[in-house]
Amino acid sequence: MANWQSRQRDVIQQFASLAWNEPLQSSGLWRHDDIRNNLYYASYLVAAASDSALCGELALDPEAATAKAVGVLARIVNLQDKDPASATFGHWPLGLGERPEEARPNPLPAELMGVLIAYFQQRFGSQLPASINQLLDESVEALFRSSYYRAPLTTFGHHEAKYTATKLIFGHRFKDRELLASGRLHLQQTLDRVRTLGMPEYGALPWFWHWIQAFTCAYECVDDDEIRLELAALLDELWRYRATYYLKGAWTGGRMRSLGHDLPRDGNVAFDYVQFGDFSLPSALPRVEYAGLLFYQAPESVRQTALDRALPQVIRRVISPAGDGAKQPIHSCLFVDEGFAMGGIWERVKEFDNEQHRWGIDFPLRQDGGVNRLYVLPPGDGYVGGDPRHAGETGHVLFHRNAIIALYPFTEGAGDMLVGVLPKGEWIPGDNAVYGYVEGVFIALHMLHGFSLDEEHDRIKLTSAGFASGGVVVEAISAKAALRKQLRRLTDFATAMAENKPLWAASEDEPLRVEYTNLDGDRLVMTLGNESQRIVRTVNGSPIVIL
Incomplete structure (x- = not known):
């Protein structure tokens, strides 16, 4: 097992343990603060259930764990707006409140969860019941048809980064050549912009990690060698930027934004832990997203910049x-x-x-x-x-x-x-x-x-x-x-x-x-x-x- 795989396993273990041991609410969900947290918990629980050694370490019954995760995934999908005539078709609520079924849709969950769900199903779908795979298929198709991601490339920010990755993933998955070509053009323009002028969103957390997640998902989901080479080039540039401002789990220098758990103490460190591994994984992570499930190995020169400059x-x-x-x-x-x-x-x-x-x-x-x-x-x-x-x-x-x-x-x-x-x-x-x-x-x-x-x-x-x-x-x-x-x-x-x-x-x-x-x-x-x-x-x- 490579060091990065071992560190990913640490992250999976931490969050699968939380998901396994935390009881569900009457809604059938773990959390009502942010719908995305339920997706993360369910994903990590499925990942742990597929690892017999982890099941033993966590005293986790794989069938029961998978069933618990599948139940939550079904409820997540059922909260998605499936009405093609709706202005919020394909979207989910963000904050769920006391009555999740009455929460209003918000554009943010689809923007981030869409690519993650597509990747999750591609990686773990064979381990899931046919019923949940059908629901996930319907959910991704609603996202594809909703067209929220069909936006022009103007700001080169995190929203457009996720739209570009979404075009590539959906264009490939649904064999939409025009969409795939649009996504590739925007990928090339983004790569050129990052190479020549850098990222406009300097030190922006958690937005930077959304870039990493979106384009790593595309790298894993799109089966086209030329596009994957361009995605690898962009991911190399992103990790090079991260390494330049890296100090043993900390972001250094000025930032355009940080959430409360990233300033004045860096908390969003799971991706750094997996990639660089020169600090101990904190016992509690305020935000983890898919750091334990997605990985793109940065070039050795990038690691040297971060670890031995x-x-x-x-x-x-x-x-x-x-x-x-x-x-x-x-x-x-x-x-x-x-x-x-x-x-x-x-x-x-x-x-x-x-x-x-x-x-x-x-x-x-x-x-x-x-x-x-x-x-x-x-x-x-x-x-x-x-x-x-x-x-x-x-x-x-x-x-x-x-x-x-x-x-x-x-x-x-x-x-x-x-x-x-x-x-x-x-x-x-x-x-x-x-x-x-x-x-x-x-x-x-x-x-x-x-x-x-x-x-x-x-x-x-x-x-x-x-x-x-x-x-x-x-x-x-x-x-x-x-x-x-x-x-x-x-x-x-x-x-x-x-x-x-x-x-x-x-x-x-x-x-x-x-x-x-x-x-x-x-x-x-x-x-x-x-x-x-x-x-x-x-x-x-x-x-x-x-x-």
Whole structure:
């Protein structure tokens, strides 16, 4: 058994155990929160039932397990709109509520579940009763006839990625040559776009994994050598992108969106675990989808990028938005060293649900369940109940290797607060500063004004409020690199950094300005003038070139 197969088996075991042991509700489903969770549970239970060794390990009766899964699959299919005259023909409800049979259809389940159901039936159909295969056939045919996926290719986003994969799968399955040709054309255009301009959805979770699932399903379902070569080329590019921003289960750098279980702690890690396997599978996964059932092996060069890259490394990238000619490219900068990565996006953009994560320090996934990202932001739209994923519009940044400067000139009506998240570790407070040691990395965090720290179960929360402006300077260094500078302990590091604090200037009569000399002796200066003045960023007296 290959290592990736063993790791997939770990994922199957975890979720099949949940499905086997969790009782069904009166509706005949496990979950009413999201219909897709029922599909995942049923799929993993069928996969486990087909593995005699797993059945023994889980004390699972294969016939009973298959029957339980089949019953849920039948109920899922029965919740699909099968009326060809309906505007929602082929669709399912998303959130099921207390009465699933009365829940309204939503376009999202078909978009993701359609390709998964087609793949699931192709792989496991021979192990299922004829009755459920007939229902699955009817369900896939309703999806095919509904034509929700017959959309133009304009944004090169995750919706269109799934539509393209769907065209390929349905075109092949139903011998629709015109649909298959349309899907192949869009596949070629998508591949060209990713190769030349990259993905417009940078660091977007869970959307990136929807790309991976959709095109891996197509790779497995379409029996055409030329199309499969093109699908393999696209999957290679997707995994190359993932590997570039990978750090032992963590996504590094800026993101256009993350769900609450992916920031400030990476939770959507099952695909990474199967592909790379350089961390332990968490005991609980908030989202798994088909990571244990679908697999495309990334090239060895991609694995080397993820697991054995040359360090330290600076990664710069131009991100080209698609679908809106008025949008300008934005720029990413990331510094990667042993045990951490830091940087982000130079430009503030109000992305989907205002979830752009602009800058921070990333650490490997932690086995203790704690957060693995450090960052500070001004709260903005969507910041409800302390959810630290939604930033305000203000602020400018400077990235220089392992140092970051962020200045926030608050304006009337925009708030006067900065909030932040620190991973748990050893921390020493200073004068408007805090010095820490987290997972083999020393961190110095300096603030323009005072702040408070409150320890929570998985993180340390930072709050700085009531000031006319805000500023942050943060520098990190691995313990190995610090030792070369004769900094052996956190107390040594804290003493050295306290003697080299940033020089701030912030008043009504002068621009917001900070000057900082990092541990390598580089002098960083950032100045924000009034509306008639430009932002000035220099390193050792020379203007910074963003890219």
